Every structure is written in structure tokens, then in C-alpha cells.
Amino acid sequence: EIVLTQSPGTLSLSPGERATLSCRASQSVSSSYLVWYQQKPGQAPRLLIFGASRRATGIPDRFSGSGSGTDFTLTISRLESEDFAVYYCQQYGSSPLTFGGGTRVEIK
Amino acid sequence: QVQLQESGPGLVKPSQTLSLTCTVSGGSISSGGYYWGWIRQHPGKGLEWVGYTHYSGSTSYNPSLQSRVTISADTSRNQFSLKLGSVTAADTALYYCARGVESSSSFFFDYWGQGTLVTVSS
Numbered sequence: 001e002i003v004l005t006q007s008p009g010t011l012s013l014s015p016g017e018r019a020t021l022s023c024r025a026s027q028s029v030s031s032s033y034l035v036w037y038q039q040k041p042g043q044a045p046r047l048l049i050f051g052a053s054r055r056a057t058g059i060p061d062r063f064s065g066s067g068s069g070t071d072f073t074l075t076i077s078r079l080e081s082e083d084f085a086v087y088y089c090q091q092y093g094s095s096p097l098t099f100g101g102g103t104r105v106e107i108k
Numbered sequence: 109q110v111q112l113q114e115s116g117p118g119l120v121k122p123s124q125t126l127s128l129t130c131t132v133s134g135g136s137i138s139s140g141g142y143y144w145g146w147i148r149q150h151p152g153k154g155l156e157w158v159g160y161t162h163y164s165g166s167t168s169y170n171p172s173l174q175s176r177v178t179i180s181a182d183t184s185r186n187q188f189s190l191k192l193g194s195v196t197a198a199d200t201a202l203y204y205c206a207r208g209v210e211s212s213s214s215f216f217f218d219y220w221g222q223g224t225l226v227t228v229s230s
Contacts, residue, residue: 001171003198012145012180025168030213032134032212032213033213033215034215035214035215037217043225044204044206044220044221044222044223045204045217045220046220047216047217047218049198049211049215050211050212050214051213051214054212054214056216056218068217088155090155090181090216092214093215095169096157096171096172097157097170097215098157098167099155099156099157100154101154102154102155
């Protein structure tokens with residue numbers, strides 16, 4: 001099973017700042033199969049990025065994904081108030097499908 | 109717009125079987141290229157994939173749950189269901205149903221239900 005480790009656990013930033021979230025895999029993951037979700041309190045996760053770097057429909061371009069192999073990054077270029085949430089990475093390059101433990105982005 | 113809605117008992121006794129249904133609207137579960145899955149989230153914790161089914165009948169399950177889980181589709185009702193047997197308190201979680209997409213050599217869940225909390229307690 002591929003274990004995804006997200007860091008940091010919590011990121012405290014101010015609106016307008018840049019957020020850089022890391023997702024590290026215990027084994028190499030095909031970039032195609034690395035996905036990012038956003039989850040707000042009381043809501044289901046929302047698809048942000050698939051294929052490591054492809055934005056889902058309707059996702060603002062301040063969200064970008066990058067990486068390959070075992071190291072992947074989600075970047076939010078300038079945080080807006082609605083971006084404070086928990087972010088999860090997911091892989092399905094190798095079964096079973098696994099999620100990272102999440103990074104909480106909170107208002108500083 | 110595809111919508112998914114979970115339904116089922118919110119309380120299940122230990123050792124019994126948890127049964128949930130997901131009703132899909134705005135799209136057919138018989139559409140090719142889609143998988144119909146369940147993901148759970150323990151209170152205050154991260155996400156855990158339970159498994160998925162395809163309308164063709166193929167399934168895939170998390171090995172950690174495989175001995176206890178069955179996911180099946182009812183195309184006539186446009187629903188799919190989850191059955192998890194021999195539950196314990198560790199199965200208390202918010203259960204989401206979601207549509208899985210295999211596209212561009214990627215796999216992701218693009219539509220999710222709102223989630224339903226299932227508590228295992230006597």
C-alpha cells in the first residue's frame with residue numbers, strides 16, 4: 001500500500017499569502033494518478049486537481065499542482081477567504097486507493 | 109448536474125451489518141467510464157477509501173475491509189449500495205458515496221454525496 005504523508009499538518013497564513021502544501025508518497029506514484037481535494041467543515045471533499053497538475057472544472061487558476069515520483073505539491077498563489085480549509089491528496093496509481101492525512105490551512 | 113444522496117440507518121449495533129444506499133440523480137449509473145464508490149471519514153480524521161463498483165458488476169475493495177464489505181449496483185433504481193458486516197465501534201464514521209472517474213489515465217472522485225453519519229453502538 002502506498003502511504004501518502006502530507007505536510008505540514010497545519011499551515012497558518014493570511015489572506016493574500018502563498019500556500020505550499022506537500023504530499024510525499026512512500027513509493028513512486030504515476031503523476032497521472034495524483035489528485036488533490038479541498039474539504040470545508042460540514043462539506044464533502046471537492047475535487048481540485050487531477051493528474052497531478054490538471055485543474056478540475058471551475059477551479060480558479062490560483063490553484064496549481066506539480067510534482068512527480070514521490071513528491072507532489074499543491075500551491076495556492078494568493079489565499080482568499082474561501083480557501084481556508086483542509087486539503088487531501090489521493091493516489092490510485094497502485095491499489096489500494098489511498099488518501100493523505102490532510103493539511104489544514106487556517107487563518108493566521 | 110449529477111447528485112448523490114446517501115440513505116440508511118444512523119445507528120447500527122455491534123456485530124451487525126451496516127447497510128447504506130446511494131441514490132444517483134442527473135445521470136445514469138449505467139454510463140460507461142464511471143465507478144460508484146464509498147469513502148468514509150472517522151470523526152475528526154482523514155478519508156479512507158472503502159471500495160467501488162461498476163455497473164458491469166466489477167468491484168474493488170480496500171484490502172483492510174475486503175472480508176466484510178460488499179458494494180453493488182441496482183441499475184433499475186439508479187442506486188448503489190454498501191454492506192459492511194460484523195461492525196465494531198471502529199466503523200463509526202461519516203460515509204460518503206461518490207462518482208469515480210477514470211479519465212486521462214487518472215482516477216478521481218468528481219461528485220460526492222453530503223455524507224451520512226453511522227454510529228456503531230449498542
